[in-house]
Amino acid sequence: MDEIEFRRRVYANPQSPEQELLDAASDNPDYQKILDQAQELDTDVSNAVTAISVPADLQDKLLKIPASAGISGEELIQRESANSSYFHYYAAAATFLLAIGVTFSIVFNSGPSVQDIALGDNVLDHLYIDFEEINAFSRGEGNNFEIVNAANVSQILANAGTQFLSNDFMRSMPVRVAKPCEIIPAFQSAHLILQGSRGAVSVFVINNSPVSVEYRFRDDRFNGVVIPMGKGNMILVGEETENLDPYKDLFADNVEWVI
Amino acid sequence: MSDSPVIDGKNKQQRYESLVAALYQDVYRYAYWLCKSQALAEDLVQETFLRAWRSLDSLQNDKAAKARLFTIPRRENARLYERYRPELVDIEGQSIAASGENEPDFRMDRQLLHNAINRLDSDYREPLLLQVIGGFSGKEIAGILDLNNNTVMTRLFRARSKLKQEFGLDSDDIDE
Numbered sequence: 001m002d003e004i005e006f007r008r009r010v011y012a013n014p015q016s017p018e019q020e021l022l023d024a025a026s027d028n029p030d031y032q033k034i035l036d037q038a039q040e041l042d043t044d045v046s047n048a049v050t051a052i053s054v055p056a057d058l059q060d061k062l063l064k065i066p067a068s069a070g071i072s073g074e075e076l077i078q079r080e081s082a083n084s085s086y087f088h089y090y091a092a093a094a095t096f097l098l099a100i101g102v103t104f105s106i107v108f109n110s111g112p113s114v115q116d117i118a119l120g121d122n123v124l125d126h127l128y129i130d131f132e133e134i135n136a137f138s139r140g141e142g143n144n145f146e147i148v149n150a151a152n153v154s155q156i157l158a159n160a161g162t163q164f165l166s167n168d169f170m171r172s173m174p175v176r177v178a179k180p181c182e183i184i185p186a187f188q189s190a191h192l193i194l195q196g197s198r199g200a201v202s203v204f205v206i207n208n209s210p211v212s213v214e215y216r217f218r219d220d221r222f223n224g225v226v227i228p229m230g231k232g233n234m235i236l237v238g239e240e241t242e243n244l245d246p247y248k249d250l251f252a253d254n255v256e257w258v259i
Numbered sequence: 260m261s262d263s264p265v266i267d268g269k270n271k272q273q274r275y276e277s278l279v280a281a282l283y284q285d286v287y288r289y290a291y292w293l294c295k296s297q298a299l300a301e302d303l304v305q306e307t308f309l310r311a312w313r314s315l316d317s318l319q320n321d322k323a324a325k326a327r328l329f330t331i332p333r334r335e336n337a338r339l340y341e342r343y344r345p346e347l348v349d350i351e352g353q354s355i356a357a358s359g360e361n362e363p364d365f366r367m368d369r370q371l372l373h374n375a376i377n378r379l380d381s382d383y384r385e386p387l388l389l390q391v392i393g394g395f396s397g398k399e400i401a402g403i404l405d406l407n408n409n410t411v412m413t414r415l416f417r418a419r420s421k422l423k424q425e426f427g428l429d430s431d432d433i434d435e
Contacts, residue, residue, distance in 0.1 A: 008413075008416045012397070012413075012416045013415065044368070045376065045422065048376060049376065050391070058283060058287060063276060063279055065275075122314065135402060221405075
């Protein structure tokens with residue numbers, strides 16, 4: 001092993017060098033010096049990087065997240081209202097304002113609700129759980145995944161309460177990965193992955209409350225669309241520049257609920 | 260971090276508390292290096308753990324949970340702050356924890372190294388931080404950053420080479 005190669009491998013991971021590198025270092029004082037210097041530097045780097053002080057109250061704040069995330073808006077209003085002697089006046093005023101708000105939103109606002117948007121966020125979160133598979137597709141290795149046979153895809157879909165209208169559809173749209181998933185706890189859903197033009201195209205079907213309106217979402221890497229479909233939702237997600245419209249048309253016309 | 264912060268069979272609350280105890284400091288430090296602001300880093304960490312709580316049932320083992328907790332702040336930082344970066348107070352020198360090692364000379368060296376890491380291109384800094392703070396392997400870093408393993412190892416080499424050069428010890432460089 002020449003010195004450049006030795007240095008390259010040691011510097012990539014000085015704290016856990018491979019046995020081959022340790023052997024080379026024990027045979028060559030110059031190599032041993034390189035290894036010692038790299039480990040010394042890495043100890044300094046580690047000390048500098050981890051010397052960032054962490055806010056003293058951060059752990060407490062994080063431990064309170066489950067409690068605050070579990071309290072619904074309605075419960076919060078009830079708790080606060082119960083402490084007020086003017087509860088009835090506030091309630092009447094709130095009802096009036098709520099009526100105006102609802103009317104206004106129906107007339108002027110046809111966008112997705114906060115709950116709708118949360119579904120897109122949950123899907124993006126889920127994609128980063130399946131990151132290794134998604135990344136394999138983006139590297140052009142999607143065809144390394146064997147096409148899932150129709151019976152297996154049908155079983156995954158059936159568990160989520162859906163089915164394809166015809167097997168011909170599956171032949172035109174080979175599914176490379178099919179698995180059950182749980183985007184929202186207690187709602188069984190299906191996750192199918194196909195090879196798109198930019199990487200993976202994920203198709204989720206979930207038997208939860210349909211969103212109020214079809215909407216698109218994106219982050220710095222993915223773009224997606226949530227489509228309300230009768231008894232649930234279908235969600236398509238691809239890489240940022242993937243055109244999802246062809247998939248949307250095909251799947252929306254070929255998936256039906258069976259529950 | 261403990262070997263198994265996420266243990267099957269424990270209830271969700273216990274799993275979450277184990278995750279927080281094991282990883283919140285590392286996740287905060289990683290977030291801080293991403294956004295270079297204590298306030299933004301704290302926001303990122305809270306958002307990260309809120310999302311982790313919501314999707315905890317999907318995190319089937321400690322490895323997946325840990326990778327997830329380092330993926331979220333990176334993605335959120337890119338989404339929320341990289342396109343709109345408010346004017347930040349320069350906090351270099353204010354963020355290093357006090358310790359018994361804070362003799363003036365020692366602290367100056369650490370501060371110089373801190374600044375040198377800050378000046379690294381993010382392509383080199385991010386894998387270095389994931390390895391040093393998160394203890395991730397090259398393959399795991401490749402998964403988080405969507406790179407192949409060889410690229411990650413080369414960037415780790417180059418990151419340390421650049422730091423070494425800054426401190427006056429030359430090192431051979433290599434192209435990706």
